[in-house]
Amino acid sequence: MTAMTVSQLAPFYGARQAVKAVDMTIDAQKITAIIGPSGCGKSTVLRCLNRMHETIIGARATGTVHLGDQDIYAPDTDPTLIRRRVGMVFQQPVAFRTRNVYENVAVGLRLQGMNAKAELDVAVEGALRSAVLWDEVKDVLDKPGTALSGGQQQRLAIARTIAIKPDVILLDEPCSALDPIATANIEELLLELKQQYTIVIVTHSMQQAARISDETAVFMVDTTSGQAIGELVEKSQTLHVFTNPQDPRTESYISGRVG
Amino acid sequence: MAKQPQVDSWSSGNTLLQHGDVPFRFGTVVLAGSVVALVFVMAIIMVMASAEARTAFGFDVLTGQEWNPVETELAPPTFGAWPAVRGTLLSALVAVLVATPLALGIGIFLAELCPPRLSVALSFLVELLAAIPSVIYGVWGVFVFVPLFNDAFSKPVSQTVGDYIPWLAGPVATGRGILVTGIIMAIMILPTIASLTRDVLRLVPNTQREAMLAVGATRWETIWLAVVPYARAGIIGAVMLGLGRALGETMAATMLIGNSQRISESLFAPATTAASLVANELTNSVSSLHESALITVALALFGITLILNFGARLLIWYVDRRMAGGRS
Amino acid sequence: MNSVPKNYRWRKFVDQLMRGSTVLATGCAVIPLVAIIAYVFTLGAAALSGDFFTQAYVPPGTVEMADTADATEPAFDPEDPFAGIGLDTVSEYDGSQPAAPAANPDDLFAGIGFTETVNVDTSMPSESDLYSAGPQGGVLHGIIGTLIIAGLGLLMALPIGIFTGIYLSEYRMQRFATTVRFCVDVLSGSPSIIAGVVIYVLVVIPTQRFSAIAGSMSLAILMIPIVTRTTEEMLKLVPDSMREAARGLGAPTWYSTFTVVLPAALPGIVTGVMLSFARGAGETAPLILTVLGSNIISTALLEPMASLPLLTYRYTESPYPGENTLAWGAAFVLMMLVLTMNILVRIATRNRAGAGR
Numbered sequence: 001m002t003a004m005t006v007s008q009l010a011p012f013y014g015a016r017q018a019v020k021a022v023d024m025t026i027d028a029q030k031i032t033a034i035i036g037p038s039g040c041g042k043s044t045v046l047r048c049l050n051r052m053h054e055t056i057i058g059a060r061a062t063g064t065v066h067l068g069d070q071d072i073y074a075p076d077t078d079p080t081l082i083r084r085r086v087g088m089v090f091q092q093p094v095a096f097r098t099r100n101v102y103e104n105v106a107v108g109l110r111l112q113g114m115n116a117k118a119e120l121d122v123a124v125e126g127a128l129r130s131a132v133l134w135d136e137v138k139d140v141l142d143k144p145g146t147a148l149s150g151g152q153q154q155r156l157a158i159a160r161t162i163a164i165k166p167d168v169i170l171l172d173e174p175c176s177a178l179d180p181i182a183t184a185n186i187e188e189l190l191l192e193l194k195q196q197y198t199i200v201i202v203t204h205s206m207q208q209a210a211r212i213s214d215e216t217a218v219f220m221v222d223t224t225s226g227q228a229i230g231e232l233v234e235k236s237q238t239l240h241v242f243t244n245p246q247d248p249r250t251e252s253y254i255s256g257r258v259g
Numbered sequence: 260m261a262k263q264p265q266v267d268s269w270s271s272g273n274t275l276l277q278h279g280d281v282p283f284r285f286g287t288v289v290l291a292g293s294v295v296a297l298v299f300v301m302a303i304i305m306v307m308a309s310a311e312a313r314t315a316f317g318f319d320v321l322t323g324q325e326w327n328p329v330e331t332e333l334a335p336p337t338f339g340a341w342p343a344v345r346g347t348l349l350s351a352l353v354a355v356l357v358a359t360p361l362a363l364g365i366g367i368f369l370a371e372l373c374p375p376r377l378s379v380a381l382s383f384l385v386e387l388l389a390a391i392p393s394v395i396y397g398v399w400g401v402f403v404f405v406p407l408f409n410d411a412f413s414k415p416v417s418q419t420v421g422d423y424i425p426w427l428a429g430p431v432a433t434g435r436g437i438l439v440t441g442i443i444m445a446i447m448i449l450p451t452i453a454s455l456t457r458d459v460l461r462l463v464p465n466t467q468r469e470a471m472l473a474v475g476a477t478r479w480e481t482i483w484l485a486v487v488p489y490a491r492a493g494i495i496g497a498v499m500l501g502l503g504r505a506l507g508e509t510m511a512a513t514m515l516i517g518n519s520q521r522i523s524e525s526l527f528a529p530a531t532t533a534a535s536l537v538a539n540e541l542t543n544s545v546s547s548l549h550e551s552a553l554i555t556v557a558l559a560l561f562g563i564t565l566i567l568n569f570g571a572r573l574l575i576w577y578v579d580r581r582m583a584g585g586r587s
Numbered sequence: 588m589n590s591v592p593k594n595y596r597w598r599k600f601v602d603q604l605m606r607g608s609t610v611l612a613t614g615c616a617v618i619p620l621v622a623i624i625a626y627v628f629t630l631g632a633a634a635l636s637g638d639f640f641t642q643a644y645v646p647p648g649t650v651e652m653a654d655t656a657d658a659t660e661p662a663f664d665p666e667d668p669f670a671g672i673g674l675d676t677v678s679e680y681d682g683s684q685p686a687a688p689a690a691n692p693d694d695l696f697a698g699i700g701f702t703e704t705v706n707v708d709t710s711m712p713s714e715s716d717l718y719s720a721g722p723q724g725g726v727l728h729g730i731i732g733t734l735i736i737a738g739l740g741l742l743m744a745l746p747i748g749i750f751t752g753i754y755l756s757e758y759r760m761q762r763f764a765t766t767v768r769f770c771v772d773v774l775s776g777s778p779s780i781i782a783g784v785v786i787y788v789l790v791v792i793p794t795q796r797f798s799a800i801a802g803s804m805s806l807a808i809l810m811i812p813i814v815t816r817t818t819e820e821m822l823k824l825v826p827d828s829m830r831e832a833a834r835g836l837g838a839p840t841w842y843s844t845f846t847v848v849l850p851a852a853l854p855g856i857v858t859g860v861m862l863s864f865a866r867g868a869g870e871t872a873p874l875i876l877t878v879l880g881s882n883i884i885s886t887a888l889l890e891p892m893a894s895l896p897l898l899t900y901r902y903t904e905s906p907y908p909g910e911n912t913l914a915w916g917a918a919f920v921l922m923m924l925v926l927t928m929n930i931l932v933r934i935a936t937r938n939r940a941g942a943g944r
Contacts, residue, residue, distance in 0.1 A: 055472060057375060081595070084475025094470035098488035107484065108474030113594035157470065164474055283841030287758070290750035291767045294811060298770040301777075301785045301808075308788045364612025372609055381613060383933060388620045390862075390929045392869025394896045395918045398903050399623045402630075402911065446619045453616065477602035500776075507778020509872035514903060534780045538875050541787060542797075557784040561777055568776030 003028035003168055003198040004049065009063035011044045011053055018044050019230035021063060024217055026168070031190060031199045033209035033238065036219030037253065041230025043172050045219070046202045050086035050170060051079040067167065084112075087161035091173040093153035095145030101137050104145035104156055108164040123163055131159035132189050151182025155189065162193065169193065171201040175208065187212050206254055209238065216241040218250045305558040311551035312338060320555045326520045328540070328549040336545075338552035342520045346437060346530035347560070350512060351505035353441025353526070358449045358505075359498050363487075365449070366456025366494075371482050382454065389450035397514035400443045405515065408442070409434030413527050421525070428525040435517035438526040443511045448501035455500065459493030459578055460486060496574030503567040507560060509534040533560045624922070631919020634912045643728035643893070644882035726917045728884040728893035733921075735886060736799050736878060736894050737868040740806030744863065748811045749856065752818025757844060759823075775812035782808040783873030791877055799885075799892035802878035806867040813866060817859020821852035858932045865928035869921055871896035895921045 004026040011018045019041035026032050026049075034042045047053040048061045051072060064071045072082045096104050105124045106114075114120055128134040133155040137148065145156055154174055161169055171190075175183040190199055190212055203209050209216050217235040221228050234247045245251040312320050316338055323339015330336045365385060369378045409431060417429030463486045471485035472478075487494070517529020518539055531539075533556045544550040751771065755764055786805040791797055825848050833843030849856075874880075880897040881890070895917045902914035 050473070052469060052472065055469065078599075080472075080475055080477050080599075083473055088469070088473035090466055090469060090473075092464075092466045094466045096467065096470070096485060096488070098491065107471075108476075111474065111476055111480060111484075111598070160470075160474060278839075279841045280839045283839075283844070284758070287750045287754035288763070290747050291754035291763070293747055294751050294774070294815070295766055295770045297808065297811075298773050300789075301781070304785050304788050305781075361612045361615050364609040365616050368609035368613045372606060373613075381617070384620055385613075385616050387926070387929060388616060390865065390925050391620075391623060392871065392896055392921055392925060394869065394871040394899045395623065395627060395922060397871075398899055398914055398918045399626055401903050402915075403622070403626055446616075449616050477598055479602040479605045480598065483605070503776060504778075507780065509778065509780040510900065513872075514900065534778060534872070537780055537784060538872055541784065541876055542879065554784060554788065557781060561781050564776060564778055565773060568772065572772060572776075 001028040002026070003067070005066040006045075006049070007064050007066075009045065009048055009061060009065055011041065011048050011061040012059065013056070014058040016227070017229060019219070020222070020232070022232045024232060024235050026198060026200055027215060028198045029194055029196070030214040031194050031201060031212055032215040032217065033213035034200065034202045034217045034219065035204070035206055035209045036230070037221060038204070039228055039230070040219035040221045042202045042219045044230070045232075046170050046172055046200060047088075049168070049200065050083045050088055052083065052088060054079070084108075084164060085166050086168045086170060087164065087166035088170045088172065089154070089157050089161055089174050091176055093150050093177065094157055095148065095153045097144060097146050099145055100142045101145050101148065101156065102141040105159045105163050108160055112164060124159075127159040127163035130162055130193065131155045132185065132192070133159055149182070151178050151185060154178060154182065154186060158186075158189065158193075162197065166197070168198045168200065171199065173202050173204060176204060183208075206242075210242050213238045218245075218247070218253065220249050220253065302561075305554055305561060309551055309555035309558050311548055312555045313551075315548065316552070320552050321559055324522070326536075328545050328552075330546075336548065338548070340533065340536065340552070340556045342522050343531045343533045343536040343556060344559075345522065346512075346516060347506055347532040347534070349526070349530070350437050350441045350444060350516065350532055351502055353438060354444035354448055354505040355498060355502050357442055357445035358452055358501055361445075362449050362452035362456055362497070362501070363494065365453040366460055366497075367482055367487070369453070369457040370460035371486065372478075382457065385450045385453055387450075388446070389454075393447060393508060393510040394514075396443055396447055397510045400439065400511060400515045404443060405434045405439055408439055413438070417525070417527055421527075425524040426526050429527065431527045433517065433529070434527075435515055435529050436525075436527045437516060437530050440512050440516040440532075441505075441526075443515055444505045444508050447508060447511060448504045451504055452497045452501040455497035455575065456490075456494050459490040459497065459575065462493070462578065463489045490578060492574045493578035496571040496578070499567050499571035499574070503564045503571065506567070507534055507564045509538050513538050533557070624926075627915065627918050627922045630912070630915035631922070634916025634919065639725040639727075639916055640730070641727055642725035643884045644724050724913070726893075726895065726898055726913060726920060728881065729895040729898040729917055730920060731884055731886065732799070732878075732881070732893040732897075733868050733895040733924075735888070736802045736874070736892060737806055737864055739800065739803035739888070740810055740867050741860065741864050743803060743807035744810035744814055744867075745860065747807075748814025748863070749818050751811070751815045752822060752856075753844060753849075755815065755819040756822035757840065757848075771812045771815050774808060775816070778872075779809055779870050780872040780876070782806075783876035786873065787876040796889070797877060797879035797891045798889045799878050800888045802874045802892070802894070803888075805873035805877050806870060809870060809873070810863040810867050813863035814856075814859055817862070818852070818856050821855030821859070822848060824855065825851045854935060858935055861928045861932055865925045869896055869925055871900050875900070895924075 002025045006022055006024045006026070008021045008023060009019075010021045022045055034046060036042045044053060049065060049072075053059050053061055061073065064073050066072070067082065067085065071077065072079075072086075096107065099107060102124055105127050106120050109120060109123055114123065125134060125138075128137060133152060136152060137156075140147070145153065148156060154177075158169075158174075175186050178186065187208065190201065193199060194214075201209075201213065214237065215235065216238040218233050218241060219230050220233045222231050223229075234241060234245060234250045236246070240246075241250065242254060245254060316323065320338055320340055321344055322341050323337065324341050325337040325339045326342060327334070327337045369382055369385070373381065413431040413434055413436075414429075416427050417431045421428040467485045467489050468481050471481040476484065512532040513535035516532055516535060518531050518535060519529035520531060521528070523530070537553050537557050537560075541550065541553045544553060751767060755767060755771075758764060782805040785808070786801050790801040790804060794801075829847055829851060830843055833847045834840075838846075874894055874897050878894060878897070879891040880901060881893045883893070885892050899914050899917040899921060902910040902917060905911060905914070
């Protein structure tokens with residue numbers, strides 16, 4: 001089943017096009033990895049999937065992205081509602097300093113109007129359990145979110161994201177600021193989460209993509225026009241991408257000759 | 260200086276140049292030291308010059324209700340600056356209460372909402388507001404704002420609501436009083452609070468905004484629930500600096516508050532402030548005790564603004580450092 | 588799947604409302620700015636006559652000429668410090684006035700017992716018009732006084748400010764630097780009247796006289812922190828590589844500071860100097876306690892002197908409409924000075940920022 005369909009998506013920074021028009025589909029309840037060398041626009045494309053890209057001054061995108069049957073780039077679409085349905089976890093673990101662990105998870109729920117203590121308790125515990133963080137933080141729920149370790153903060157961010165039960169979770173290099181043990185924890189968690197959620201993860205680590213993803217999209221930088229522009233060169237099942245790449249550029253990238 | 264192979268022009272022949280560092284350093288230290296000395300002299304001068312009144316009245320100089328510098332046959336002079344202290348606190352409080360929400364709005368608009376190009380232009384305008392000399396606020400207040408405010412607000416309000424709320428009670432005569440002074444002061448401290456708020460908001464890492472947006476927050480929710488709380492300490496610092504300015508503001512108060520020693524509950528009534536009391540009476544002081552009492556008032560003002568400024572700077576510095584320190 | 592959360596319309600409304608109110612708040616800052624500038628410019632321009640920039644005070648009326656203090660000896664008099672400076676209806680003349688004032692019985696104040704005097708040189712509007720109590724004389728004495736007092740204050744503040752800035756920037760690691768920085772903060776944070784009080788106690792009382800130089804001293808106290816701050820900030824912006832390059836050639840610190848670092852930071856320092864001058868020129872409170880004010884063109888540093896902010900203040904408090912108009916005029920000149928300085932600084936810093944990128 002297809003969760004999202006991207007067609008002719010072209011992100012811009014001001015007048016500069018960052019990535020050549022992208023067409024791809026994202027399968028529901030699978031992990032789709034986006035890999036590629038620095039500057040290929042992989043994060044930019046990811047940020048277009050929940051309209052986070054346009055929050056940067058001067059940034060915009062053309063094309064369409066369908067979430068289910070709704071075009072998230074249709075003129076009457078409210079980006080706030082899209083972001084509520086397509087959650088995002090960032091490279092730097094983000095905890096809200098002035099909120100405790102509990103409120104860090106509850107914040108999205110409160111925005112949706114959930115204020116009953118009992119209801120929140122259940123939802124927060126559920127999200128923290130899903131993020132495999134509950135056992136570590138259940139005694140420090142009233143400590144500031146920033147008191148947790150980096151890996152814990154990243155799982156806290158994931159808990160915050162899944163607490164509002166989005167359709168899709170986007171992760172932008174979620175492990176690049178973490179140590180190997182924390183990384184392993186997150187990877188394990190993602191494999192759990194794909195039972196319920198559609199996951200798209202940008203990673204600079206091909207090993208990580210190979211370990212956890214079902215599908216892989218490879219982006220490369222094209223400099224032939226004199227200006228660097230990213231492009232999607234290949235997308236298929238992860239196994240195919242790594243064992244039998246169709247594009248020579250993919251092959252040289254995964255064999256370590258480029259990037 | 261590190262030992263380096265020296266270029267010809269610096270070697271032996273030019274000893275004056277080479278040894279210039281000692282006097283240079285000495286000179287800068289002495290001049291920098293003179294700033295330290297100046298502050299010490301200022302403090303000592305005021306402490307000494309206020310000694311007479313402080314020993315005669317103690318804390319009563321600030322809390323006593325009667326300020327009566329002229330000795331009469333019936334009573335000795337009394338120096339209790341409570342009317343001035345009260346007027347200072349109330350007018351500064353009005354100023355901060357009026358200015359803070361506006362300044363917060365301006366800071367948010369400049370840092371978060373308006374296009375960068377416009378932000379630069381508007382920031383300049385707001386900072387220009389801070390550059391206008393306070394005496395010009397005074398003139399404008401006296402001739403333009405006070406009559407306007409008097410007719411449009413003070414009189415109608417005092418005649419209606421004023422019957423029930425003593426703070427807003429009449430009668431309103433010239434229109435000079437605490438409320439008007441506070442409002443003009445609010446305009447004066449607006450740029451201080453607004454531009455500092457803008458600066459601390461800009462220091463908030465983008466990750467905080469994005470994380471809030473990513474859980475489906477609207478733009479305003481992002482600002483109000485993520486950005487502003489993150490910069491909380493800095494904003495409080497900005498407000499404290501504004502409060503410090505309002506407390507010490509002399510001209511607007513002198514020209515607009517009415518300079519009356521009578522304590523009235525109404526904010527429309529004339530009052531006086533510490534700074535305007537000093538400005539009005541110090542050059543006319545009738546006795547050394549009078550002079551000393553005025554300097555005590557000035558010393559108290561100095562102390563309070565000092566404490567506020569340092570609290571504020573500490574908070575802003577704390578935010579700066581925390582943000583410069585990176586994430587978490 | 589596509590459901591809109593039930594509270595979403597309300598949230599959207601709050602979002603728009605609050606974003607709108609930040610625009611309103613910004614308007615609330617810009618409106619008084621525009622209003623003040625507009626009033627000062629229109630009413631101030633009305634005060635501009637041919638005499639405005641060329642003449643000093645011409646009194647609107649006299650009641651008791653006998654009370655007039657001797658203008659040539661404005662010594663400190665604790666009993667009546669305002670004598671002879673036109674605060675009351677009392678006025679004074681000095682020999683430098685171009686023409687003797689002539690009494691005019693038809694003027695505005697005739698009916699209420701005042702005798703207004705007008706300068707025959709002034710091009711007064713129709714005197715029969717009772718409502719146009721036009722301004723007489725000018726604020727030349729104020730302009731001269733402000734330039735002298737603020738200029739002298741700047742001269743005092745410059746060496747201390749610049750060298751303290753150099754010290755804080757070039758020897759920033761020393762423990763004493765923290766103390767110095769603390770004291771600079773104290774100076775910049777304390778109310779301007781405090782500078783007046785200190786100089787009043789330190790200079791005015793011992794010398795028994797108000798004087799321009801005392802005013803300059805109090806302004807210097809206010810200018811020092813501004814000059815120090817900008818110097819320090821500007822010197823810090825000079826890349827360390829420039830210092831190292833100079834030292835690599837064997838130049839001693841003082842030589843590299845004066846020939847390399849300071850010139851590189853000069854435009855920024857000049858900016859700070861201009862701003863501190865503008866700030867000092869606009870200060871009123873300390874001058875009330877130190878120079879008192881004057882109605883004549885005076886360049887004697889040891890005597891009271893006129894200054895624009897003082898004139899603005901005194902003329903505002905004056906009961907005479909003509910003097911009120913002059914208050915706007917003085918405010919106008921002051922405002923022009925401040926705005927010009929700020930705009931120049933703006934242009935200068937923008938060019939530099941543009942070149943830096």
